[in-house]
Amino acid sequence: MRGYEYYKPGTIEEAIRLMTSLEDAQYIAGGTDVLVLLRQKKIKPGHIISLRNIKDLAFIAHHNGLHIGSGTTHAEIERNEIIRRNYSALHDATSNLGSVQIRNVATIGGNICNAAPSADTACPLLVLDAGVTIAGLEGERKIPVDEFFLGPGKTVLRKGDILKEFVMPLFGPTTGSSYIKHTRRQAMDLPIIGVATRITISIGKNGGELRCRDILCTIEDVSNLLARFEDEELRCEDIRIAMGVVAPIPMRAKEAEAALKGKIISEKLFEEIGEIAANEAAPRDSVRGEAWYRREMIKVLVKRSILRSIDRIIRPDDMVYPERLW
Amino acid sequence: MDNFPVVGQRIPKRDAPQKVTGSAIYIQDLKIPGMLYGKILYSKYPHARILAIDTSRAEQLPGVKAVITGYNIPPFKFGFFKDNPPLKSGKVLSMRDEVAAVAATSPEIAEEALEMIQVEYEELPGIFDPIQAMQEGAPILHEGLKSNVLKLPWRLICGDVDTAKKESHCIVEDTFSTQWVTHCCLGTSGCVASFDINNNLTMYSNTQIPYLAQRDYIDALNVFGIKNRKVRVIQCIIGGGFGSKLDTYAYEYIAILLALKTRKPVKVLFTREEEFIATSPRQSTITKISHGCTKEGKLLFREMEMILDNGAYTSWGATTPSVMMMPISSLYKVPNVKYIAKCVYTNNTYSQAMRGYGNPQATFAIESSLDQLAEKMGMDSYELRLINANEPGEITPQNFKVTSCGMKECIEEVAKRIDWKGKRGKDKGRGVGMASLIHVGGGARVYKSDGCGTIIKIDDYGKVDVFTGASEIGQGSETVIAQIVAEVLGVNVEDVNVINNDTDVCPWDVGVHASRTTFVAGNSALGAAKKIKEQILEIASKSIGEAPEHLDIQKGLIFSTKDKEKNTPLGKVLRNAHYSTGGKMLMAEYFYDPANENFDKDFKGNLSVSYAYGTHGVEVEVDRDTGRVTILKYIAAHDVGRAINPMMLEGQIYGGGLMGIGYALSENMNFREGRLMNPNFLDYKMLTAKDVPPVEPVIVETNDKDGPFGAKGIGEPGLVPTAPAIANAIYDAVGIRIKDLPITPEKILKALKEKEKRGQSGEEGK
Numbered sequence A: 001m002r003g004y005e006y007y008k009p010g011t012i013e014e015a016i017r018l019m020t021s022l023e024d025a026q027y028i029a030g031g032t033d034v035l036v037l038l039r040q041k042k043i044k045p046g047h048i049i050s051l052r053n054i055k056d057l058a059f060i061a062h063h064n065g066l067h068i069g070s071g072t073t074h075a076e077i078e079r080n081e082i083i084r085r086n087y088s089a090l091h092d093a094t095s096n097l098g099s100v101q102i103r104n105v106a107t108i109g110g111n112i113c114n115a116a117p118s119a120d121t122a123c124p125l126l127v128l129d130a131g132v133t134i135a136g137l138e139g140e141r142k143i144p145v146d147e148f149f150l151g152p153g154k155t156v157l158r159k160g161d162i163l164k165e166f167v168m169p170l171f172g173p174t175t176g177s178s179y180i181k182h183t184r185r186q187a188m189d190l191p192i193i194g195v196a197t198r199i200t201i202s203i204g205k206n207g208g209e210l211r212c213r214d215i216l217c218t219i220e221d222v223s224n225l226l227a228r229f230e231d232e233e234l235r236c237e238d239i240r241i242a243m244g245v246v247a248p249i250p251m252r253a254k255e256a257e258a259a260l261k262g263k264i265i266s267e268k269l270f271e272e273i274g275e276i277a278a279n280e281a282a283p284r285d286s287v288r289g290e291a292w293y294r295r296e297m298i299k300v301l302v303k304r305s306i307l308r309s310i311d312r313i314i315r316p317d318d319m320v321y322p323e324r325l326w
Numbered sequence B: 001m002d003n004f005p006v007v008g009q010r011i012p013k014r015d016a017p018q019k020v021t022g023s024a025i026y027i028q029d030l031k032i033p034g035m036l037y038g039k040i041l042y043s044k045y046p047h048a049r050i051l052a053i054d055t056s057r058a059e060q061l062p063g064v065k066a067v068i069t070g071y072n073i074p075p076f077k078f079g080f081f082k083d084n085p086p087l088k089s090g091k092v093l094s095m096r097d098e099v100a101a102v103a104a105t106s107p108e109i110a111e112e113a114l115e116m117i118q119v120e121y122e123e124l125p126g127i128f129d130p131i132q133a134m135q136e137g138a139p140i141l142h143e144g145l146k147s148n149v150l151k152l153p154w155r156l157i158c159g160d161v162d163t164a165k166k167e168s169h170c171i172v173e174d175t176f177s178t179q180w181v182t183h184c185c186l187g188t189s190g191c192v193a194s195f196d197i198n199n200n201l202t203m204y205s206n207t208q209i210p211y212l213a214q215r216d217y218i219d220a221l222n223v224f225g226i227k228n229r230k231v232r233v234i235q236c237i238i239g240g241g242f243g244s245k246l247d248t249y250a251y252e253y254i255a256i257l258l259a260l261k262t263r264k265p266v267k268v269l270f271t272r273e274e275e276f277i278a279t280s281p282r283q284s285t286i287t288k289i290s291h292g293c294t295k296e297g298k299l300l301f302r303e304m305e306m307i308l309d310n311g312a313y314t315s316w317g318a319t320t321p322s323v324m325m326m327p328i329s330s331l332y333k334v335p336n337v338k339y340i341a342k343c344v345y346t347n348n349t350y351s352q353a354m355r356g357y358g359n360p361q362a363t364f365a366i367e368s369s370l371d372q373l374a375e376k377m378g379m380d381s382y383e384l385r386l387i388n389a390n391e392p393g394e395i396t397p398q399n400f401k402v403t404s405c406g407m408k409e410c411i412e413e414v415a416k417r418i419d420w421k422g423k424r425g426k427d428k429g430r431g432v433g434m435a436s437l438i439h440v441g442g443g444a445r446v447y448k449s450d451g452c453g454t455i456i457k458i459d460d461y462g463k464v465d466v467f468t469g470a471s472e473i474g475q476g477s478e479t480v481i482a483q484i485v486a487e488v489l490g491v492n493v494e495d496v497n498v499i500n501n502d503t504d505v506c507p508w509d510v511g512v513h514a515s516r517t518t519f520v521a522g523n524s525a526l527g528a529a530k531k532i533k534e535q536i537l538e539i540a541s542k543s544i545g546e547a548p549e550h551l552d553i554q555k556g557l558i559f560s561t562k563d564k565e566k567n568t569p570l571g572k573v574l575r576n577a578h579y580s581t582g583g584k585m586l587m588a589e590y591f592y593d594p595a596n597e598n599f600d601k602d603f604k605g606n607l608s609v610s611y612a613y614g615t616h617g618v619e620v621e622v623d624r625d626t627g628r629v630t631i632l633k634y635i636a637a638h639d640v641g642r643a644i645n646p647m648m649l650e651g652q653i654y655g656g657g658l659m660g661i662g663y664a665l666s667e668n669m670n671f672r673e674g675r676l677m678n679p680n681f682l683d684y685k686m687l688t689a690k691d692v693p694p695v696e697p698v699i700v701e702t703n704d705k706d707g708p709f710g711a712k713g714i715g716e717p718g719l720v721p722t723a724p725a726i727a728n729a730i731y732d733a734v735g736i737r738i739k740d741l742p743i744t745p746e747k748i749l750k751a752l753k754e755k756e757k758r759g760q761s762g763e764e765g766k
């Protein structure tokens, strides 16, 4: 391992200037991806520029929606009560990422800039309609997170660019979201597959109030539950579905979204959506999972994630979800 | 059973504070003045001819002190079959084959030098499947051999299986297979080899067999031309063994060769990736098994044929069939037994001992097959197990003389605590299963000796030093030995110091294996403690004015059992002993070698003086949509003779259980054409603290007549019956039987879908 120079700029501008003036430099935030790559000799930077000293990168703010600085750690996001309630998918992702030790240092910006197909926060950000603000030599620009990824490890960032913050809109009480990470272990694991959904619902019957609320607290069969939803005309007003580890980049299942939007939930429709989403995906065989299994899991997890998102709208105060159901 | 002040108490593991505060010195931490760093270059191909090696550029790199290859070292081979040179020349037979090594002033320079070594290979077709390797016309790996099947006669015949087959009311037959798994010691392997001016060698090492390793090194030095010199083995604190350190490895000989060449101490330390790739794991097996029983469910015969992937070279992995014979002949009462095993060379990594030493592979087949038999018989598998359970006083077909045996109690405890009657065969998607085990519990005579020595001396202030041959590899032997000695001598356990890491200082021991340390080293310590106590009481007798047989020691005070007022502190007696004329220094030694037997040529004999039993019961839930298994409840009942330290014993059960659950559900060395695809903890799915299910240990005490204070071994048993117990529970939950470990969600989901297609057609679709 060759030695490298280490820098700790205090401002975004200084960091960008440094980066653009040096040949083989690398930004580092929490370092939990960078250090692994260094050890594996996949990168050999001569200069490492730490972003940890830049105060402007680490914050969570609530004005006109949610703003999260790229240097915010997963632990900080996990502990934020507003995010847990209103941006639940992001809470799901950050609270199951790596281990406590990793979450205490690893940042959401690092997770996204590293652009792994398995990055846990990517699907939640996709379904939460996140925009990203990028600071570069020529000033700032904003793009939707959908346009950020180009391929495994590849993003739209140009030399010197810093991902500054993520911005998400406000969601009302009829919207809920969730992220399911399918792993072999309970901790220290990357997803075999990850699915996030966000749904906005309305109830057609009973003056818009859901009567079958209590059934959610039981371990009733899913098909019974869906039949009750259908009876009470639970309609999907808006929907986002995102999938990870099914393609070179985290992706939306737009056809499945279109098939569900505006419709009343039913078991038949649920089956269809699972199939459609699975067909949109292009999972591969790898050491971590077989393609056929990943495809099967999309079908299962898209359904479970939507159910969980609905559950969170209906029972926002309940921390205990009957895990066995979804 | 009697209660004791020290034995039987929940005393915290004595090395725990050092380890959690970071003050423990591991091989990782060790630095010796002038020390160089050795690094090893491994093969690029699983099977290839080496055409040329060019080390000239590496040699010129500043900081490099030596570069060695298989072409410039003395011809030497190590291992059980002496088939493994520390550096290869001519041919490489696996990806982990060592091709060259460098010693340099820093690990970074050594690594850079490795990149400068140019090796030209001619790739050869590899064989990665033992069945293919046995086929006619398969390329032969080792020159001079006619077959890839090792010349090892693993064949056990007890009674008459053919006749028993005819007499059986019910017979089941099936094939089971297990995967490669590795020990995952948190402390990676390493050593420092250091020669003094007279060519005596000191090896700082992680070994769990210091005295056998000493002999291996002496053999090597003889070949290297250094004859008749002394070898001293010093162990740092060892970060886990689990059998991985039961043999010497190429890296150790490489360190010795580099130290010889440079005349400096040389350290070789494995990275995590090397630990995965270049240490020797538990091999994969394919087992054909059949069982038959009478109308009443009494077992009549067990027949097993097994193929073991030996890998490219031969270490103790090739001898695991000898231990597999134990459950095969003696788990449950089965009068007629036939077992034949073949170990086969392939271009995979080579296999070694791992906790359980073959027993988990064999027990997976046996206990899965027994559940199949019960189902075919229309019997509750719990009843079948009880009917056939081992009992005290039994002599098994392999001539094991069973002394203490709590197997029935274990089975019953498990059934009760898991609510067997209430849950078995009931809830769809949830199920319960069980499986039992037998293991050696009173040493195991696998070498000519099964002995261990102890020396005890006591200082002027009543503090005790115990010098034992038994190594501490994290299992807690230090604490247990201290407890036994403290109990006998009537001193506080804190006042007993255990020294166990230096062959110059400590007496001989055959090694940490076969769950033998508490039993053998414990008995040895017990013998030495009793001896020194006699000496103390003898001397005290004069000053107290009481016959020795009426004296005892408690909390450091020697007193008359007739009149407690007549007493004197232990320290005072000890000081007086050598300050008086014609003085005496207090010291005792004891060598304990249990009265067990080597196998005879038919593999029969009383391998151990006592046997350990246990039963695990599991309740699982299977997610039918994802194939995922959740363990809801886990009962682990173990007959341990006596718990010298219940807390540490439970630790062994938790640890063993979790290792077993990993074996059952997630761990797998994923080899693709001999190349390990997952040499890291991200993709090798060792379970984490968050995956620990609620394990409930049940300690069954049978007070073994030969054990120290009645204790038997428990180091290995914890993981032996785990996989079949889980497999049986999964079958109970969803009616599918996975016969190939690990039982992944993929396999379960695939089987569920196939079953759905077939329609409900009963066990295994027959």
Ligand SMILES: Cc1cc2nc3c(=O)[nH]c(=O)nc-3n(C[C@H](O)[C@H](O)[C@H](O)COP(=O)(O)OP(=O)(O)OC[C@H]3O[C@@H](n4cnc5c(N)ncnc54)[C@H](O)[C@@H]3O)c2cc1C
Pocket: A026, A027, A028, A029, A030, A031, A032, A033, A034, A035, A036, A051, A070, A071, A096, A097, A098, A099, A102, A105, A106, A107, A108, A109, A110, A111, A112, A113, A114, A118, A119, A120, A121, A157, A161, A162, A163, A164, A188, A189, A190, A191
């Ligand atoms: C043991 C372990 C477990 C893990 N488990 C998980 C897991 O479960 N799920 C998961 O998704 N990931 C996991 N990871 C990966 C990693 O922890 C996450 O991707 C993490 O969020 C990366 O953040 P970081 O701050 O450490 O990034 P760093 O390693 O510091 O940086 C990652 C990349 O992003 C760039 N970068 C960082 N910040 C910025 C910025 N503001 N602007 C521009 N570029 C930037 C860096 O230059 C680098 O290329 C794990 C890693 C380890 C070591």
